[in-house]
Amino acid sequence: MRATRATFLGDSAADAPSKLVWSAVRFLRGAMRTALYRTGALSLYHRIRNQHVLTVVAFHRVLRPEDPRWTTALVNWTMTDETFGQCLRFFNRHYNVVSLGEVMASIEGKCPLPSRSLLITFDDGFADNLDYALPLLRKHNASATIFITSDVIGHEERLWTEDLLWAVTAGRVSQETLAQLHPLLFAGSAYDPDDPMLIWEIVRQGPQVDLARVYAAIHRLKIELAPVTHPRQMLTRDEIAGLVANGLFIGAHGKTHTALPSSSDLLSELCHARTTLTEVVSVQGHAQVDALSFPHGAYTSEVVYQALAAGYRLLFTGDAEVCVLKDGFLTTPVVGRIDVQERRVSRKGKFRPAVLASTLFAAPRQRARPARFGLPSQHAVALPAAVAPASTTH
Numbered sequence: 001m002r003a004t005r006a007t008f009l010g011d012s013a014a015d016a017p018s019k020l021v022w023s024a025v026r027f028l029r030g031a032m033r034t035a036l037y038r039t040g041a042l043s044l045y046h047r048i049r050n051q052h053v054l055t056v057v058a059f060h061r062v063l064r065p066e067d068p069r070w071t072t073a074l075v076n077w078t079m080t081d082e083t084f085g086q087c088l089r090f091f092n093r094h095y096n097v098v099s100l101g102e103v104m105a106s107i108e109g110k111c112p113l114p115s116r117s118l119l120i121t122f123d124d125g126f127a128d129n130l131d132y133a134l135p136l137l138r139k140h141n142a143s144a145t146i147f148i149t150s151d152v153i154g155h156e157e158r159l160w161t162e163d164l165l166w167a168v169t170a171g172r173v174s175q176e177t178l179a180q181l182h183p184l185l186f187a188g189s190a191y192d193p194d195d196p197m198l199i200w201e202i203v204r205q206g207p208q209v210d211l212a213r214v215y216a217a218i219h220r221l222k223i224e225l226a227p228v229t230h231p232r233q234m235l236t237r238d239e240i241a242g243l244v245a246n247g248l249f250i251g252a253h254g255k256t257h258t259a260l261p262s263s264s265d266l267l268s269e270l271c272h273a274r275t276t277l278t279e280v281v282s283v284q285g286h287a288q289v290d291a292l293s294f295p296h297g298a299y300t301s302e303v304v305y306q307a308l309a310a311g312y313r314l315l316f317t318g319d320a321e322v323c324v325l326k327d328g329f330l331t332t333p334v335v336g337r338i339d340v341q342e343r344r345v346s347r348k349g350k351f352r353p354a355v356l357a358s359t360l361f362a363a364p365r366q367r368a369r370p371a372r373f374g375l376p377s378q379h380a381v382a383l384p385a386a387v388a389p390a391s392t393t394h
């Protein structure tokens with residue numbers, strides 16, 4: 001006991017100066033970043049470095065704090081409409097915002113992309129994309145693509161895994177309960193009850209579990225998911241068609257939102273989503289859904305191969321990198337995306353353009369990867385080898 005206390009006090013005392021130094025370094029770094037942005041130096045660097053680059057940014061939800069859905073929205077993937085508007089102003093100032101149609105024309109070799117191209121994307125298919133993001137996109141004359149999980153179209157509530165994730169982050173569900181939940185959902189599969197990543201295993205693999213089984217387990221363990229169902233959480237078919245009529249593009253985001261490398265039915269995840277969404281967009285005269293974003297950003301070379309074989313022509317990952325173009329043309333169907341998070345680009349409600357600039361302007365360039373596969377595409381396709389998903393990618 002005594003030793004523990006001494007160590008605790010000793011650590012605190014030793015930590016104090018290093019914390020002070022670290023705070024000072026962070027302050028200086030922030031001040032330098034702001035100065036570089038305000039003087040135009042960062043912008044000049046961006047104009048030179050990213051002239052022949054496609055940047056793809058990823059959002060999930062746009063809400064107002066007074067909206068009833070705000071309280072349980074996951075903070076890492078939710079932005080206020082105010083900040084989203086500021087982001088759009090920033091994009092228009094520093095980039096040429098392009099549509100998915102233009103990116104598709106680029107990979108087909110029909111039309112090159114302009115310099116400093118930027119594609120705006122949303123994942124999941126939340127109704128707030130229509131309520132709050134669309135008016136702002138129209139105001140700023142910007143196109144966007146929404147990747148939708150086909151099984152949740154029209155649902156009042158969001159995926160149960162999102163409610164569970166929120167309950168865990170809010171401290172309402174313990175690690176012990178998660179350890180009891182895992183075997184009830186995935187009978188027979190090995191797991192470490194103390195693994196802090198157990199929640200992510202459940203979130204990534206849970207959507208494919210039969211709902212009757214899920215709710216029986218949740219009831220048995222007395223887990224209170226407390227889903228918010230009003231206003232409705234997910235987009236309906238009519239609303240998706242309305243988004244297309246307003247110039248937005250639709251892509252697929254799996255059938256159930258299961259991480260594709262963990263899926264027990266990969267073909268269904270790829271094909272059901274594409275067929276369902278193609279039915280919806282064809283009402284507005286769009287031919288078919290040809291783009292996919294990987295749920296949780298998770299993929300392997302096998303997933304890429306199967307997705308291209310299923311007819312997708314563009315695949316979006318969660319790898320935070322920009323894509324280098326060749327004479328304005330995309331040379332790979334596998335494109336990285338950079339998550340834009342409220343907590344990074346805004347502090348106390350104040351937009352921080354210098355932070356967004358340093359994140360996007362200096363993002364790693366997607367490396368050409370040598371592995372080639374015999375793929376159903378007219379393009380030379382450079383693919384990554386098996387890639388593990390980032391631990392907290394949505």
Ligand SMILES: [Zn+2]
Nearest residue numbers: 123124296394
């Ligand atoms: Zn998602």
